[in-house]
Amino acid sequence: MAKSKTIYYCQNCGTQSATWLGKCNNCGEWNTFVEEIIQHGTQKNKQDLSVFQSVPQLISEISDAPISRIDSGINELNRVLGGGIVVGSLVLLGGDPGIGKSTLMLQAALAISNAKVLYVSGEESSMQIKLRASRLSQKNNLCYIVNEVNTQTIFSHIDTIKPQLVIIDSIQTLQTSSLESSAGTVSQIRETAAELQRFAKQTNTPVFLIGHITKDGTLAGPKVLEHIVDVVLQFEGDRNHGYRLVRATKNRFGSIDEIGIFEMMQSGLREVDNPSEILISQRDEDTTGVAIAATIEGLRPLLIEVQALVTPAIYGNPQRSSTGFDLRKLGMLLAVLEKKCGHKFGVKDVFFNIAGGIRTEDPAVDLAIIAALLSSSLDIAINTKDCFVGEISLSGEIRPVSRIEQRVSEAQKLGYKRIFIPSNNPKLSDNNLIKVIRINKIEHLLAKLFT
Numbered sequence: 219m220a221k222s223k224t225i226y227y228c229q230n231c232g233t234q235s236a237t238w239l240g241k242c243n244n245c246g247e248w249n250t251f252v253e254e255i256i257q258h259g260t261q262k263n264k265q266d267l268s269v270f271q272s273v274p275q276l277i278s279e280i281s282d283a284p285i286s287r288i289d290s291g292i293n294e295l296n297r298v299l300g301g302g303i304v305v306g307s308l309v310l311l312g313g314d315p316g317i318g319k320s321t322l323m324l325q326a327a328l329a330i331s332n333a334k335v336l337y338v339s340g341e342e343s344s345m346q347i348k349l350r351a352s353r354l355s356q357k358n359n360l361c362y363i364v365n366e367v368n369t370q371t372i373f374s375h376i377d378t379i380k381p382q383l384v385i386i387d388s389i390q391t392l393q394t395s396s397l398e399s400s401a402g403t404v405s406q407i408r409e410t411a412a413e414l415q416r417f418a419k420q421t422n423t424p425v426f427l428i429g430h431i432t433k434d435g436t437l438a439g440p441k442v443l444e445h446i447v448d449v450v451l452q453f454e455g456d457r458n459h460g461y462r463l464v465r466a467t468k469n470r471f472g473s474i475d476e477i478g479i480f481e482m483m484q485s486g487l488r489e490v491d492n493p494s495e496i497l498i499s500q501r502d503e504d505t506t507g508v509a510i511a512a513t514i515e516g517l518r519p520l521l522i523e524v525q526a527l528v529t530p531a532i533y534g535n536p537q538r539s540s541t542g543f544d545l546r547k548l549g550m551l552l553a554v555l556e557k558k559c560g561h562k563f564g565v566k567d568v569f570f571n572i573a574g575g576i577r578t579e580d581p582a583v584d585l586a587i588i589a590a591l592l593s594s595s596l597d598i599a600i601n602t603k604d605c606f607v608g609e610i611s612l613s614g615e616i617r618p619v620s621r622i623e624q625r626v627s628e629a630q631k632l633g634y635k636r637i638f639i640p641s642n643n644p645k646l647s648d649n650n651l652i653k654v655i656r657i658n659k660i661e662h663l664l665a666k667l668f669t
């Protein structure tokens with residue numbers, strides 16, 4: 219008879235405790251401890267653990283053949299994975315509900331050519347999936363769908379079908395018979411993910427796990443899941459906008475600098491090859507408060523539109539609101555602007571937004587934000603052919619930014635005529651298609667901005 223034991227787990231961070239606690243000592247969350255029954259596996263399960271034939275080898279004797287990858291049929295997905303799906307890898311795809319995780323994975327299952335795919339869904343019925351598939355343009359006659367949550371049954375299906383790719387939607391619905399706790403609890407997530415990892419490594423079959431995200435944006439279930447998997451992909455975007463970014467936050471087989479960009483359409487996710495053109499709205503020449511920033515997302519240059527609205531504060535407390543950009547950073551930029559240029563933002567409401575539902579953390583957008591704030595405050599439009607790049611320091615200096623050449627050439631490619639850059643960025647190779655204006659202090663921006 220297997221021995222069973224009760225442990226309390228924090229469902230937020232995975233901390234264990236022998237007794238129930240009201241507040242988690244580790245993450246500080248309240249009421250997150252849930253009792254889970256851990257049934258220690260039988261002898262057979264224990265043997266399963268040592269699946270690797272562990273023979274020590276000299277490092278020089280280990281083959282260094284390049285890792286083999288499968289083309290997922292979706293270029294943007296291949297790009298974030300570092301060039302395709304690595305055989306035997308375990309990939310976690312996380313994102314808010316309704317963002318399009320199931321759609322992306324189903325599209326990959328249908329776009330992959332000449333490979334058997336098993337799509338395991340614990341969330342939607344086969345009919346719902348069929349309905350979704352009929353909206354998508356891709357077709358793969360070797361795509362199998364199964365509604366199942368028990369891992370042992372899933373493995374027996376895998377045995378009969380022998381797929382080259384397995385997709386699990388979602389890890390939170392899976393349940394293993396070796397544990398008694400309910401699906402979605404920390405121990406179930408940990409155990410089922412470990413079983414799938416063993417399967418992936420043993421058979422060289424890549425497995426994709428879809429994972430939900432909690433309120434605060436972290437992957438539900440403990441951090442331990444992120445340690446088990448080889449690749450963690452985050453699916454981001456604003457549900458009200460069509461754009462979606464897939465970003466790798468961990469990748470054992472490639473860089474984490476790449477991003478994939480998609481647009482959600484009636485017929486599923488469309489790959490976006492040239493994002494800058496879509497993210498920038500066509501505006502009139504006299505629109506104030508709008509500036510273009512030349513940013514880098516991952517490894518790709520991306521021109522984005524920043525919008526500011528500065529109005530007199532009617533109510534006592536001036537309002538500050540920011541979408542797509544850190545509010546505290548916006549506060550800092552306003553303070554610098556007030557100190558260095560004498561604009562009294564303390565009596566103004568400031569609303570800030572990045573167009574297209576994009577979020578950015580690239581510090582080089584600072585200069586464009588300052589320009590948009592000045593434009594709205596003074597009610598003078600910025601030339602539609604101007605764009606900006608530069609980080610602002612607390613002293614009001616424009617600090618150099620990385621990959622300036624790439625940013626300038628993207629701006630030039632999209633037909634911009636002037637680009638404002640930090641003056642102490644190294645010299646750029648000359649070209650006469652775009653005029654490079656160098657500035658070193660925020661005070662100097664105003665003198666050149668509206669010329």
Ligand code: TYD
Nearest residue numbers: 315316317318319320321353483484485486
């Ligand atoms: P879904 O993949 O179900 O999200 P997740 O699995 O991350 O919860 O995506 C659902 C959303 O996508 C839903 O709001 C409808 C939208 N959608 C489209 O706009 N077009 C489509 O072709 C499909 C399949 C979904």
Ligand code: MG
Nearest residue numbers: 319320341387
């Ligand atoms: Mg889903």
